[in-house]
Amino acid sequence: MPCRKTHRFWTTSSILLHSSKIRGNFRNFASQSVEPYKVIRRPYFQLILALLFISSVIDLHGQTMTTSTPSVKSETLIPKDAVTVFSLNNISLLQKISLDDLVRYEFMEEVQQELFDGSTTGKTLKDSGIDFDQKLNVFYGKGENYEVSGFTLGIKDKQDLFVVFDDFEQEIDLYPGVEFYSSYFNHLIIKGDAALLVRVEPTMEKIDEVTDSIWYSRGNENPYYNEGYDDFDEDGELLEGEFEFEETEAPAEESEEELLEEEDVEGILEEENLLEKNYYELRDSVQVMLEMEYLSALCEELFIGQINLVNSDARFAEQLTHTSEGIFYLDNSRNLQKAEGMWYMQTMFPSLLEDMKELYTGNVILGDLILNQESVEFKMEVCYGEKLGSIYQKMNDSKFDKDVLKYIHKDNTAFFSYNVNLREAYEQAYKVIMPILSSEKNSRMSANVLTIELLNEFINKDALFGTYKGSMFGTFNGIQKIKTTKIEYSYDEETYEYSEREVEAEEDMPIFTVGFSTERADIPEKVLNHLSRLTSRFKNMGTYWVCEKAILDAADLYMINANGLFIFTNDADLAMRHANGYGKEALAKKSAKRAKKSGFMYAHIDWARAIERFPRDFFSDRENEIIDAMRGKTGTMELTSSKTSKEKTNLSLVYNYQGVYDNSGKYLLDLLNSIYVISK
Amino acid sequence: MKFWTFSLLFFCVLSLSSCIELIDDIKINNDGSGTLKYTVNLSSSKVKVTSILALDSVNGIRVPSISELNERIADFQKKLDTKPGISNVTIESDFENFVFKLRCDFTSVTALQTAIKEVVRDELRDKNVPELDAIWLNWDGQKLVRSIPEISVKKTTEFQQEDIVLLKQGTYTSITRFERPVDHYDNPSAQISANKMNVMIKTNPHALSQNTSLLDNIIYLTPLK
Structure with a gap:
């Protein structure tokens, strides 16, 4: 495929040759920092976890912190390419709980050990050099x-910060x-009082594309070719008799000298050019090059172009x-x-993809985490464009x-209700999406459009839409005992011969x-009438239907078709005694x-009721201890x-908790700590 | 799937089941031949077992499908049936109630032990398992010496404490039958049937894992007439 190769070669060349002076310097920076053969990836993202614990943290009482506005705010270092961001507003969090209180929790010992790599005993989060006056932003794109x-985070004391980031070199x-x-x-x-800890990783597809291009050129x-391919037929099936190895005794171990005769080594040297990288070595090099290329572009955008997510x-x-x-x-x-998968649409239906992009324009979810006196609240605003809207x-x-009630x-x-009007949604979707699909000049799409229109x-x-x-x-009503059967053995006292019989039993469900x-x-x-004619397991019981042993081959499934509702349940009480609703036992008016x-x-x-209703038999002793701690x-x-x-x-989404706590931050930490202590 | 994976999964199922019933029933004829019957009854936990079988994996171990289980059972049966001195091997699998019954005839207790060892070795990756060399059945025409195969006890000790605790709720019944009356036996927990020809010991899998000599017994028979 010469054209494909040429195209790939051009792509590769453009990447490799497009190097400014800055990019040249960047090579030093990135190549020293990226060692692809080392697989140890220090889990710096543990720090994120650690800092997320601070989401209910830190009172400034008794601490000296700078009150001056930092020259560079941590959020201005968030790259434009970030698609997901979670930002902690430390300034507000500072009001919730003191850092001194936080570091006293048992689980913080482990967090701090991770932060300080075990190398600096006695250090706590307070000594991490992080400026808790600034926002902490976690991002991914x-x-x-x-x-x-x-x-990205604020820096209060750079020296202290490098106690945490102790394996970073300038x-x-x-x-x-x-x-x-x-x-x-x-x-x-680091820029001013803010720092960006970033990892840029080229996608596997891109690495493969560039590597293949260079390799074939x-x-x-x-x-991936090897001699074994000769042993497959045209359909890729393994030829009979090939790849069959006879089991033989393992040969006695020979010394390396004996195994690699001198002439063998010469033969290898003749066959392979050891100065040229093999495919996997080339792939690693491409990965390094691409990483520095993308990191360079990201930095130029941030520090030269001053473009970040906040101003974008x-x-x-x-x-x-x-x-x-x-x-x-x-x-x-x-x-x-x-x-x-979008590449398929891009290739096959480019204009349709553009229309779809337009349809999805403005589709953003924005959220706020609020720690109230007795509750934790998560507010979300799901935004979308006019057409989708x-x-x-x-x-x-x-x-x-x-009638649901x-x-x-x-x-x-627990319960949920979900109210939608599928008919209206269908009509509107038909109105909005069909013109987009119809405008696509493609025979396959035309056939699809015709099918949809005919349907x-x-x-x-x-x-x-009347049915559904x-x-x-x-x-969900917790766990109840349900009637099942089991096999029981009874022994004859004369001979100890035993016979089996089916008896009633109970199990949790x-x-x-x-x-x-x-x-x-x-x-x-x-449908039910028809099914009942097909199998005796479906029975009409008058006010309800039953399908025997429908659940896990043991429990019956009941169906109630009344009051404009079609209900599935395994609650025998509901089906047999409350087919028309619970009446006075139904959900309270409030x-x-x-x-x-x-x-x-x-x-x-x-949750309190759910925990009370958890069947202890379902869980191990350790899990039960955790559940007890949460009660x-x-x-x-x-x-x-x-x-x-x-x-x-x-x-x-509001989580209201019980018990007496100063605020929800302390409550959350207390809950976390209980679980940690029990489970460690 | 290899033997131990199955064993591990089996014990996972056991540990997740609130109740398991095991019955081992061995009949020794006067000439040393006999019949072994082994029953595993999980019917009192069938909802849980069914729900486990609906999963892809339990504790990181892949859960096989019923057809895979059937294949393995058939394979085990075939292997056992080809061993010298073993005949009429049948395995009944009831996947509705989860009751599994193995039955086979043997010409001598030595043939039985050898056959079981060979089948287990065949399934094991590590062929060198010294515990398999132990003798757990010995018959001299006058008395039978019974114990638990050491390897099964060794595997039990590898269970986590929480799994073992759940085994307490199960039952293990061991029955030994003879063609002539029993004179006396060593194990005080054992009971003798009214016709004096059968000895039974009842315990639970957990107790057995804690005290492996619970089922050890030497049964002395009355002399042949």
């Missing part, structure tokens, strides 16, 4: 050719006011102004563009089905209920109101959603 990950400074340090795989770049054969995306910049303890940013539109809006414009017991452990004409949408409207609910709203109760009924008021989605979990320290979790507009939907 995946581009077409490389992945970038790392975090490299040549490439940009004014910017210092470079490197370890095996990571690069620490040198006139080499397929690197106004939504992120706005999010950073929030005073919450942590913020979250995820650019889904870029995730879509760079998702694996119009579909979501239609889909979520659905009235809450009140009848089937949720007041003592439930749209022929299918009875009233029956389809899209709204559903589910409940999680009890769940899942149901969906329907306007066409007759259609599921038709809880029901909250579910009704929520937008398209609502969920509630009572009394758990609370409820509630997910609510707003009304969906064309621009966004808001979601809120």
